[in-house]
Amino acid sequence: MSSSRVTIRDVAAMAGVSVATVSKVLNDRYGVATNTIERVRAVITELGYESSLVARSLRNHRTNVIGVLVWDIEPYSAEVLKGVARAIKGTGYELVVYAAGGKGAERMGWEHRYLSRLSGTLIDGAVMVTPTVQTAPFAGPVVAVDPHAGAEDVPTVASDNLRGAQLAVEHLLGLGHRRIGLLSRPPRDLESGPQREEGYRSALRAAGITPDPDLVRAGGYDDSALEEAARQLLTVPDRPTAIFAANDVSAITTMEVALSMGLRVPGDLSVIGFDNVPESAMTQPGLTTIEQPLQLMGQRSIEMLVELLAGSEPAETHVRLPTRLVVRGSCAAP
Structure with a gap:
């Protein structure tokens, strides 16, 4: 049967x-x-x-299922999900991952749509990864990973984005670079975006360098927009000798665009990223980057959510984890 x-x-x-x-x-x-x-x-x-989960919910008013809501399955969210999967073992909860496939036009407010579809009969609580808003209509507990920049009205897990960006720029300054570009991270309404940009600017100011607005570009949601932003940075008069890309995907794209323009990395251009996703170690040369503990962020979000589902108050409701510099081969003296 x-x-x-x-x-x-x-x-x-x-x-x-x-x-x-x-x-x-x-x-x-x-x-x-x-x-x-x-x-x-x-x-x-x-x-x-x-x-069925619906039948279980109707009987017990609980499904024992945790939902993880992501905009897309890409290197960042995949690493967070590895930590989520590890942490959920032995908790008695099952896991459902809900993603829309990264359709850019529908990005803003996706949490509202997802939670309204999953709440009531499918999940008891949710982890939202890089939400575009901080609040969403849901009866159960919610934890945000890499939260929105607004009011902190839900528990959050993030990394020290400000210090991580400072480490990246300080590394480039230490190699002798002075013309350092920034390929910023969308969406800017995430807490991490402005923090990384401020880390970039504060490290330059601490070295006596006034940030040049011509050396800052915002990366887009799709590959073509990201490539165009990288190309713009590399074609300004007196182009940068180094670029800090605010995530590894942007950094890898920058390296590919530089190669297509006949520039050598790191001979003509140094590139440093942020995240330390597995792909960053596979580039040629390997990408120097700032590691944020993505798997640990996923793990801590589940631990916090399970506490909330049990009726307990977590010891910390806004967790910030340290970042560190990972040196590979994509940066050298100018």
Whole structure:
């Protein structure tokens, strides 16, 4: 019998008991003999029966499912999800990942749409990864990873973006660069975007350099917009000798654009990124970058959410994790 067609009535018929008895076994209720419980569970295993999440929710007002909401499955979110998957083991919760595939025109406010679809009967709580707004209509607890820059009205997990950007620019300054460009990270309404830009500017000012607005470009949501922003940076008069890209995807794109223009990395242009996604170690040369602990961020978000679902107040509701410089081969003296 196909598991997709198995119902609670099928289990009851095969076990020779009532539907009510099967329901008691499924919900660990009293009033069922031990040998009957064993027989019903054996039939459940044999038939591959699974009660639906909706039915479970209607019975218990809980699904024991946590939702992770992401705009797209890309290197950043994939690393966060690895930490989420590791942390959920042994919690008694199952995991559902909900993504829209990164359709740029619909980006703003995607959390509202996703939570309205998943709330009520599918998930008990949610982790939102890089949300564009900080509030969304949902009855259960919510934790935000890389939160929106607005009021902190939900628990959050982030990295020290300001210090990480300072480390990146300080590394380039230490190599002797003075014309340092910034390829900033969209969307700017995330807390991390302005923090990384401020880290860039503050490191330059600390070195006695006035930030040049001609050396700052905003990366786009899609590949073509990102490539165009990188090309603009590399074609300004007195072009930069180094570029700090505010995420690794932007940095890797910058390296590819530079190569297409006949520029050598790091001979003609130094490039440094932010995130330390696995792809950053696979470029030629390897990408020097700022590591934020993406998997740990995913892990901490689940730990916090499980505490909230248990009715406890986490020791920290706004967690900020340290960043560090990872030196590879994409940066050299100008």
